[in-house]
Amino acid sequence: MSDVVILGIGIHPFGRFDKTFEEIGAEAAAQAIDDAGVTWQDIQTAYLSRMYLPATSGARILRRLGSTDIPICDIEAACASGGVALRQAILAIRSGEIDLALVLGTEKMPRGFMDPSMIYAPWQVAMGLSLNPSYWSMRAKRHMYEHGTSELQIAKVAHKNHRNSVHNPNAMYRKEFSMEKIMESPLVCDPIHLLEICAPNDGAAAVVVASKERAAKLGGRPIQVDACVHTLATYSSDFRCPADSMSATMAPPGPTSATARKAYEIAGIGPQDIDCFEVQDTDAFCEIEIYEDIGLCGLGEGGALIDSGRTEINGDTPVNMSGGLICKGEPVGASHLGQIHEIVSQLRGDSGPRQVSGARTGMAHVLGAGGNCAVTIMSR
Amino acid sequence: MSDVVILGIGIHPFGRFDKTFEEIGAEAAAQAIDDAGVTWQDIQTAYLSRMYLPATSGARILRRLGSTDIPICDIEAACASGGVALRQAILAIRSGEIDLALVLGTEKMPRGFMDPSMIYAPWQVAMGLSLNPSYWSMRAKRHMYEHGTSELQIAKVAHKNHRNSVHNPNAMYRKEFSMEKIMESPLVCDPIHLLEICAPNDGAAAVVVASKERAAKLGGRPIQVDACVHTLATYSSDFRCPADSMSATMAPPGPTSATARKAYEIAGIGPQDIDCFEVQDTDAFCEIEIYEDIGLCGLGEGGALIDSGRTEINGDTPVNMSGGLICKGEPVGASHLGQIHEIVSQLRGDSGPRQVSGARTGMAHVLGAGGNCAVTIMSR
Amino acid sequence: MSEDGKDLPKRVAIRDDLLTKPLDDLDKVRLVGSRCRQCGETSLGERGRCPNCGSGDMETRELGTEGTLWTYTVVRNRPPGKYRGPDPFQPFCMGLVELPDGLRVNALVEGDVEEMEIGVPLRLRVFVHHENEAGQEVVGFAFARTDKP
Amino acid sequence: MSEDGKDLPKRVAIRDDLLTKPLDDLDKVRLVGSRCRQCGETSLGERGRCPNCGSGDMETRELGTEGTLWTYTVVRNRPPGKYRGPDPFQPFCMGLVELPDGLRVNALVEGDVEEMEIGVPLRLRVFVHHENEAGQEVVGFAFARTDKP
Numbered sequence A, B: 001m002s003d004v005v006i007l008g009i010g011i012h013p014f015g016r017f018d019k020t021f022e023e024i025g026a027e028a029a030a031q032a033i034d035d036a037g038v039t040w041q042d043i044q045t046a047y048l049s050r051m052y053l054p055a056t057s058g059a060r061i062l063r064r065l066g067s068t069d070i071p072i073c074d075i076e077a078a079c080a081s082g083g084v085a086l087r088q089a090i091l092a093i094r095s096g097e098i099d100l101a102l103v104l105g106t107e108k109m110p111r112g113f114m115d116p117s118m119i120y121a122p123w124q125v126a127m128g129l130s131l132n133p134s135y136w137s138m139r140a141k142r143h144m145y146e147h148g149t150s151e152l153q154i155a156k157v158a159h160k161n162h163r164n165s166v167h168n169p170n171a172m173y174r175k176e177f178s179m180e181k182i183m184e185s186p187l188v189c190d191p192i193h194l195l196e197i198c199a200p201n202d203g204a205a206a207v208v209v210a211s212k213e214r215a216a217k218l219g220g221r222p223i224q225v226d227a228c229v230h231t232l233a234t235y236s237s238d239f240r241c242p243a244d245s246m247s248a249t250m251a252p253p254g255p256t257s258a259t260a261r262k263a264y265e266i267a268g269i270g271p272q273d274i275d276c277f278e279v280q281d282t283d284a285f286c287e288i289e290i291y292e293d294i295g296l297c298g299l300g301e302g303g304a305l306i307d308s309g310r311t312e313i314n315g316d317t318p319v320n321m322s323g324g325l326i327c328k329g330e331p332v333g334a335s336h337l338g339q340i341h342e343i344v345s346q347l348r349g350d351s352g353p354r355q356v357s358g359a360r361t362g363m364a365h366v367l368g369a370g371g372n373c374a375v376t377i378m379s380r
Numbered sequence C, D: 001m002s003e004d005g006k007d008l009p010k011r012v013a014i015r016d017d018l019l020t021k022p023l024d025d026l027d028k029v030r031l032v033g034s035r036c037r038q039c040g041e042t043s044l045g046e047r048g049r050c051p052n053c054g055s056g057d058m059e060t061r062e063l064g065t066e067g068t069l070w071t072y073t074v075v076r077n078r079p080p081g082k083y084r085g086p087d088p089f090q091p092f093c094m095g096l097v098e099l100p101d102g103l104r105v106n107a108l109v110e111g112d113v114e115e116m117e118i119g120v121p122l123r124l125r126v127f128v129h130h131e132n133e134a135g136q137e138v139v140g141f142a143f144a145r146t147d148k149p
């Protein structure tokens, strides 16, 4: 996939705003188009990634930039929506039909827990088996039981990400918290505390992608897309999704492992070749599990990895330099494109106080409802 | 685009059913897969087209066929959703990444008018400027004023489509109505009557698409996709969308004209080369306007064309052999794929009493909210 | 008074950018339009960018109050969702009203629904459309026939 | 009596295919599972196709009533949406209960939330979870610790 590049990036900060989704989406899109050095009229096709917005949101947002008859549609694959929308643009470019596309992610979400009826059956909602954090927490409890992972280690992830967020103007929370403060914050679902979990919010992020040939003519600072993979969890490989039961006899690789493996294969590199990572820390434990699943350490060694400090910005495998979802929040449709915004900034050397020194390659990872997982690997 | 073929088709009748959307979707998908002579495990990527269903509906429906880790996502572009989902599958095949994909459309809708907040702003809803049929009807009134189109001609379209539907087991209404009955049915929005308008309902339709090379190995009865185009209405080219105002100084070609023109260009043929048509008769007048826009007659001649009988099944340009949306209803996400099911059946010679004799080429057309239009041209 | 103790204005526009202010004397309220200095197109409401060409070089202006009916329909059933029109429901006309400013505005059209015709002359009428949950008067607009009462 | 004059059953399962019938004596009600004759996997509820291999060769069976806790969490806040549990809210455990049939079932787990532990023995408890809008008793299920009261 080294024939497609990211030519421009744009973002509207993640948080809660007294603006319509059309406004924040159009701002991010216009920024990405400007950054790419092109105009809206140059764009040949556009995709909107969103989960909670109404129908035809993409067309409604992008009409604000002026009239066009290009195909614009909305794409949804839960938390992986951004990766899927990017993938469609890449496929369109690789098909030879177009050579310049806009991929926009936008969301505007209500406060608090997400509407459970979007992904849970009525009986699960009635019985209270319908809280996303409860599924994440069950994974954490089992990991602690099998591998000795501690609440302290989980809190360390949150501590690191909150510290990183201070330097990210696009994050919703930009405040450092002490380990005590984190561990004393209210339990949401044991063992996960309030300061260790992400909140749904508003935000938008966009990228302009181009064929390498087109990019060569346009100039600018293109970042190569080495892989962009979307998979679904196979049977019993993940219990994050609202399943009723899982197998006790088989344990296939989880969606993050499976997706990362494919992405590495396509990119022709491994985790040791990647300089910085943005991953789906919907909760602090989740980041520990992802360390293992994307191959930063062995199974059960995620707790030791956060202890080692190697995933700090100045470590050798920095993770969530942006502050992660815990600090940015999760405007679902915008989330993966926000990660890509961060990685592209890092690879361009534009990340200021949170810059990973000399970063040449990066990975963005999302995982959510239905076991939807997307991984994008980029390089300069 | 002659490198991609439709290898299998499946449908769940359109109507109102005491079944979940997962059930009707899975039935249509399984049928298309069987019809293509492949298995679910052979499919490399899948798209769900839907407008009103909740998030991750594609994954939820298709998990019923068994576990897989292929990318599955939901696609939405209002009434054009099915064409857009098909287009993504075609792009994926043309990119060389895959050679066998499933495209499924499914919807399960509440009775009566659609929820206006999905596409209209709160102030439009408060003032009552939020009924889709009122926008269609304003077009009809203007057409009657400019071109002398009559209520009788509009009723003739409904009469033809109701007559055709009698032979379509997948239609919701399968009853012939007299001209009097149609014209005496209650006015919904002047000049459109209840028996001249389509209803939202439940339904599913699916196709399996393959590269020509893969299809050659698999055998079966492939139908070629000659063009699959999606566009949005440009500024002031359509007032079907919930716009506040339009230009009085310019009148660019409407979305159907623009989309059909592109599709003809890609397919390398014109309207005179196409043997049968399925088009978006959300109301009977709309079909008259589409006659003009897709080039079956000149501007203002649509009324004369229905008078001529040439759009009957035994005419030289048969339109809506299935009974159209007026009789099938409009399960939005499934609608275009249902049209394609009809055209493929026609090109295979499988349409029984509603068969267009010797049909070798066909067109499917949808148009809806936001000025989203999709046109697919097929041939054997 | 609102819940948080602040005074709410007595009247609000049904969409803030559609009507000129103040809203005290409704006879003096006009529709707001945006004219693009780039392509010359005028559209309803205040807009930062031109819906036609995308230019940001926009000028806000009052729209004319007199127009003609370009097309219309009669809405014969109560619109779904949060419709705030008369209860019980009464059939009404909606139409595209062509204004001298070079645009057609989608609006309620007042007059006998059985006698409506394309081409009739119309004049803007700004009125209190309904009262919202907070007890404020919500100001909407329509066009009324000037040739027949 | 329902609105259309028909007798409604006094009790209904919270999801029809999850529980054996009849529902009169709740002590005799069991969880229903589906075993795939093709791949051997068993999953909760009655299913036409295997969620693992997609085979339609399925056998419906009663699941065992005794299991152990594979993992769990404590839900500390009232779940959103149409939650029908105790009001006022009380924190509760949910967990994955490993049954001898080769599957783990997601369920409410009864016992002191501060003393819960992975590995504890559990037994199925079928009970009236709530009353629905039609006045019917809606039957749900949970697993209760058998080692501690």
Ligand SMILES: [Zn+2]
Residues within 6 Å of the ligand: C036, C037, C038, C039, C040, C041, C050, C051, C052, C053, C054, C055
């Ligand atoms: Zn302009």
Ligand SMILES: [Zn+2]
Residues within 6 Å of the ligand: D036, D037, D038, D039, D040, D041, D050, D051, D052, D053, D054, D055
């Ligand atoms: Zn099986």
